[in-house]
Amino acid sequence: MNAFQPKGNKARSRRGSVTTIGLCLAIALLEGLDLQSAGVAAPRIAKEFALSVAQMGWAFSAGAIGLLPGAALGGRLADRFGRKRVLMLSVALFGAFSLATTLVWSFESLLVARLLTGLGLGAAMPNLIALCSEAASPAQRSTAVGAMYCGMPFGAALAAAIGIISPGDEGWRHIFYVGGFGPLLMVPLLALWLPESAQFVEAKSQSTTNTEPPAGFVEALCSHGRARTTLALWISYLGTLIVLYFLMNWLPSMVLSNGLTRMQAGVAMMMFNIGGGIGAVGIANVMDRFSPRLTVLGMYVGIAAALAGLAGAGGSMSMAWGAFFCGLFLVGGQSVLYALAGQSYPTEVRGTGVGAAVAVGRLGSILGPLVAGQLFALGQSASMLVVASIPLIVVAALAALTVVGSFSPRLGAGAAVPGGRRA
Template sequence: MDIRHLIDTTRMSTYQWFIIGLASFLNALDGYDLVAMAFTSSAVSEEFALTGAPLGWLLSAALIGIGLGSLFLAPLADRYGRKTLILAALAIDLLGLTMSALADSFTELLLWRVVTGIGVGGILACVTVVVSEFSNLRFRGLAISIYSAGYGLGASLCGVLAAQFIPVYGWRSIFAIGAALTAASLALTAFALPESVDYLRGRGEHAKVRAVARRIGKTGEFEVREAGVDKQSASIAELFRGPLRATTIKLWIAFSLITAGFQFANQWTPKLLTEYGLSAQQGIIGGIMLSFGGTIGSLLFGSLTTRIDARRVLTAFTLLSAVVLVGFVSAAAWPTLMFALGVGVGMLLNGCVTGMYTVTPQAYPAALRTTGVGSAIGIARGGAVLAPIVVGYLLDAGWSPTALYSAAAVLVGVTALVLVGVREYTAPVVEREGVRV
């Protein structure tokens, strides 16, 4: 039995679940880091005398950084190791948060928010792959959903701390707390996270593979097979060779559509509900319902994948999301029903994001896994950055909230069609001296 097959088919050990917990903590920090600017925006605007346009750039700066980090930093993990790049990305994130807390001007803060995003982009791509590689087949979807749920928890923590600390210590305290938490995670990751066995196997480091296997409780007999035909150079160009070309294009489109729909709903819901005639307080409650539903959605998606193929669950979630998006805004005249549907919108859209994180690593060979995930996340950040901006222009052009939600529903629904044909990667069968390998 090969080590990959051993991990895929045997029971999850306590240490494997610890790795999932550590990944969830890192994702919670990413959630904290990304919403820190939103919660400090009023205080920052007051100190630097910012109008809407420069504030908008500050709110988008980290998303731009994530795109850069996912596209250009994450592929290095397939060359130098998952753990190595996670540590490097955490260090970049720590630098960005620390310098954000010390920024004395709009330009400085903008720069360091981009740097923070670069670190977060590297972390997201690498940790997603680590979760997939250290989980068995039965619980892989659940493990990724637990990991994804960490984002909402971290974002919520940032909001609670902002309410308590900004009035007393100022907006810089939020970035300082984020830096302290990131420093702690850097030390914990260096000590507790093992290197990926798939990466080590691909490099032929058999002794290290066996050491990691013992660490995660895999003490049975197994072989350490060479990567063979799976071994490829880790570059984005490799994602477009042979049958991977169609897979990559489909995943990039699907990730972009899901991310655009997710960002639209999460960032614009409070404002659009007030445009529909609801009070500002009701708009805020609507946004909270989406966030609350998001945590449930990640866990629900993972639970379902323990019994149903992740691609089928993702397809169902995208189609249901399209229906519930339209139902949500159509129920604006009945706030109680609308808030209930808001939970459904957050649950299903967040489940779709979790689904993309589940399906994408499985679609690539081990040697290209981080490159594949990182490129998809990076491309999808284009949708994340553009969606809120485009919606603003459409709203100014006279589009109604119902029309905007309907358009978002169409985009999310189309994802189900785009994903047709995406399958888990299987290495081609070749013959060596008459033996099929």
């Protein structure tokens, strides 16, 4: 019987990993739907409340502002109380305030609802990354995080589909109904089926026998030689997310400004997110199988080329394909960055490290839509803004290559991570 025990343990571990990644994928899908919902609903929200382009930029950024403290706090709490508990609370929070968005009555109430929704959304992501990183074997961590993260663009594509089929000017609320009830229904499923990270449980039990106090916030990010990796992660997140969220929020308006229809704008948005879903899994899988450095270099070259193609697009077909390749490389690239963050920190501070990186990256999700909205209001063209974002991609690429150079993503069991700790 003992001869068969290791196989039984391995099978149970694999089932637990699949369950964890599957549930995290479902949450990521709902998070992607909610993040995209404001962009999809924007034209009809602006019409109902008579909002200017600049005001809609603030409405987009309100949710992003909530993401920043949510990510930092969610990651820190995950290292203290567990990934599962904090994730459940985060999901309940963004579900409740997504529903509250359907009840807004003014510009100010819209800002508050989106801000609090963003707080829950921000707290969820570090926990999703930590859970998937710790559920997978070291050689498959990028693929596991990518498989989870592909839910984000597919959820955003679902939001675009709901926007297309929702009738009339009042139809924008349907997106937020789905984005609210869906997460609330997932909370009991997480309570029943989501296992807590075994690595977290082990690290927590070891810390109880250790007389040293837990690492502080700065120590978690910078001690044991992690300062350079942390800074490079932050720069790569910031540059990539500025461009990603600019397109996520303003792509429909860009299509409309080229004289195309609302239906064609919805198709372009769906193509962007379908490409993102393919890229999230595909590029992460390439990362695990081949050279991490060449993978990162290739994905950023792809981002720059896709942005240049989108800037030169004019017709509906060229806009749709430009959006597809932007999604493929931008969203796929972001999934790789999330995987890199999960591998850059040891278990006991992984939530803190990932949460801090996500929080800094969220500055990009604030700045991208806000700056773009102000420039659009001043009469700048969409093509000019897309081209102007390419230098940011170059800076982000150099930072990401620095992170890859600091460690080997294909860690074996028990291999050292930056800082001399064990994965």
